[in-house]
Structure formats: C-alpha cells, structure tokens
Amino acid sequence: MQGKPKVLSCMCRSAKDITNLTMSQIHHTASLLLRSIVFTLGLVLFLDGLILILNGKIHLGIILPILIGIGLCIYVLYDQKIQYKLKNHQSIARLYRYAKTGFMLWLCSVIIFFLYLAKNIEHVQPHKEIKAMLVLGSGIINNQPTPALAARLDQAAQLHQQYPQALIIVTGGVGYAKQYSEAEVMSDYLQHKHHIAAQHIALEAQSTSTELNLKNSQAILKQHQLSPSSNIAIVTSDFHTLRAAAIARKQGYQDIHVVSAPTPLSIRYNAWLREYFAYLSGWILNEY
Known part of the structure; x- marks a missing residue:
C-alpha cells in the first residue's frame, strides 16, 4: 500500500x-x-x-x-x-525593445490606412456629360507609361468612348534624367494604342506632383473656355482617388467625378505604401 x-x-x-x-x-x-x-x-x-x-x-x-x-x-x-x-546593457536593451514596439505600432497604422483606403476608394461614374478629363501622371520607364499609368490611360480611353467630345488633359513634366515629359508619353500612348485624335488631347507638361497637376491644368481649361466649375472627370489609380479628390476640392474644382483605374497587383502594396506617406505629408502641408 x-x-x-x-x-x-x-x-x-x-x-x-x-x-x-x-x-x-x-x-x-x-x-x-x-x-x-x-x-x-x-x-x-x-x-x-x-x-x-x-x-x-x-x-x-x-x-x-x-x-x-x-x-x-x-x-x-x-x-x-x-x-x-x-x-x-540594460539601457540599450530598453531602446531596442522600444524600437521593436514602435515598428509594430507603425505597421499597425499602415494596415489601418490600407483598410481605410480600400473601403473608401472613390469611383464615381459620371452621371452627366463631362466637358474634360484630367489624367494624372504616374511615372514613365524607357519613354513608356508605367503599368499604373497605362491603366489610368486605358481607363481614360474607355471614358472617351462615352464622351468623345471631352477634352483630355494629360499631366506630368520631365522627370530626372528623362528625355520626354510624362504628358508627351501619355499623349503618344493614347494616340497610338487607342487611336484618339491629337485634337482631343492637351498637354500639361510642367507639373511634378498631384497638386501641380491639378493647379496647372486650370490654365488649359481656361484656354478651352472651361473652368474648375465645369463637369470634369479626374482619372487616377484607385489608391490615389481620395487624396486627388481632396486636393481638387481644395483648389476650387466643384463638379468633379473621380474615376479610378485598378492598380496592377505586382506593384499594389508598393504604391499603397507610397500613398501612406503622401497622404500624411499632404495633410501636414495642408494640401487638402
């Protein structure tokens, strides 16, 4: 026992x-x-x-x-x-832990921003005839549109089929070490791939940012007897619609229709991460 x-x-x-x-x-x-x-x-x-x-x-x-x-x-x-x-080295170890915690908090803020962006992407199909469309630039490689920019231009061409008389303003200046302006490359793409006549396209070839894209385009609108109060479509990538619309409204554009183009999957998270910082800097600089 x-x-x-x-x-x-x-x-x-x-x-x-x-x-x-x-x-x-x-x-x-x-x-x-x-x-x-x-x-x-x-x-x-x-x-x-x-x-x-x-x-x-x-x-x-x-x-x-x-x-x-x-x-x-x-x-x-x-x-x-x-x-x-x-x-x-306890003091350094503490800083090391703080750094890891800070990185995790920052990563959480990025995820929250991505979710917010995905939920609030603007895509407004014009409900009345538009007078002009502004196609915002997104970079060129070897004198060809990047995949993101090509998607914007394809979306603009599709919109042009609905409103063939609308003026198409392509925007973007000459980048670092580039031979042609972004606007020139965009115009060439629309003419050769989508067979859109040059008379329907106007070039804004001086800008280097979304804010300048929209600001400099106002002079072109005026040359064609249009204004920021006219019915205007802004064509840009899906992730960029919120910021582009906010900047446009801040600059006096009144009747805008933001039309989004899909972001290619291969560059999606890179583009969205870039937008995270652009959105933050735009808020700090009071762009919208």
Whole structure:
C-alpha cells in the first residue's frame, strides 16, 4: 500500500515531464515557424523592391520595403545574439525593445490606412456629360507609361468612348534624367494604342506632383473656355482617388467625378505604401 503513493507520484512527475517536454517542443516549433515566415517575408520584400529598382522604379514605396526586408532578415538571423549581448546593457536593451514596439505600432497604422483606403476608394461614374478629363501622371520607364499609368490611360480611353467630345488633359513634366515629359508619353500612348485624335488631347507638361497637376491644368481649361466649375472627370489609380479628390476640392474644382483605374497587383502594396506617406505629408502641408 505504501508503494502506491510513490508509484502515483512517479507517474504524475512523468506525466508532468512529458507535458513540459511537449509544450517545449510546441513552443520551439512555433518559434521556428514564425521566424521562417518573418525571414521569408523579409526576403520577398527585399527581392521585390530590388527587381522594381532594376526596372527603373525608385520611390519611397519601394525603398522602404527593401529596408524593412533587410531589417526583418537581420532580426531573424541575429536577434538571439543581439539579445545575449544586450543583457549587460540594460539601457540599450530598453531602446531596442522600444524600437521593436514602435515598428509594430507603425505597421499597425499602415494596415489601418490600407483598410481605410480600400473601403473608401472613390469611383464615381459620371452621371452627366463631362466637358474634360484630367489624367494624372504616374511615372514613365524607357519613354513608356508605367503599368499604373497605362491603366489610368486605358481607363481614360474607355471614358472617351462615352464622351468623345471631352477634352483630355494629360499631366506630368520631365522627370530626372528623362528625355520626354510624362504628358508627351501619355499623349503618344493614347494616340497610338487607342487611336484618339491629337485634337482631343492637351498637354500639361510642367507639373511634378498631384497638386501641380491639378493647379496647372486650370490654365488649359481656361484656354478651352472651361473652368474648375465645369463637369470634369479626374482619372487616377484607385489608391490615389481620395487624396486627388481632396486636393481638387481644395483648389476650387466643384463638379468633379473621380474615376479610378485598378492598380496592377505586382506593384499594389508598393504604391499603397507610397500613398501612406503622401497622404500624411499632404495633410501636414495642408494640401487638402
């Protein structure tokens, strides 16, 4: 009889040891899986950004993911070593934890912005005849529209079929190390791919931002006996519709119809991330 409590005690300890071992294995496996996912994500961000840069696209929405990707890979490969070295430097270790917390909070703000953007994308089909459409620029590569800009131009061409008499204003100046202005490339694309006559197209070839796209276009509207109060369609990418509409209203455009073009999947998160900073800077600079 006295042996039974000992046997039961041994069995309980064995079960407890097995449970602890199992939990340890689960924790180790989960940790390994999480680290693998984080490393893969970092590698994808880095390679995706690198490919876009090699194709001539350089902006904050591409550079930042590259830096984040490098940071995630370094975190996975060296975090344990860093944590070990920081044990004797509590103040630096605290800053390290703050930095990780700050990054997570920033990442949450980006996700919230993306959800807000997706929910509030403006796409207003004109309910009455438009007098003009403003096609906002989005970059050129090797004297050809980027995929995002091509989507905007295709959307404008489709709209032109409904309103063939509407003036099409293509906007965008000469970028760094570029031979032609963005507006010239846009006009050429519409004429050759969609067979739109040059007489229906006006070029605003001086601007370098959305704000200037809209501001400089007002002089062209005036030349064609139109004004910001005329029925005007603004054609831009889906992620850009909210900011473009807000800037237009701030500049006095009254009867606008924001028509969105889809963002190619291959550059979607880069473009949306760039818009995160553009939206923030526009708010700080009181553009809308």
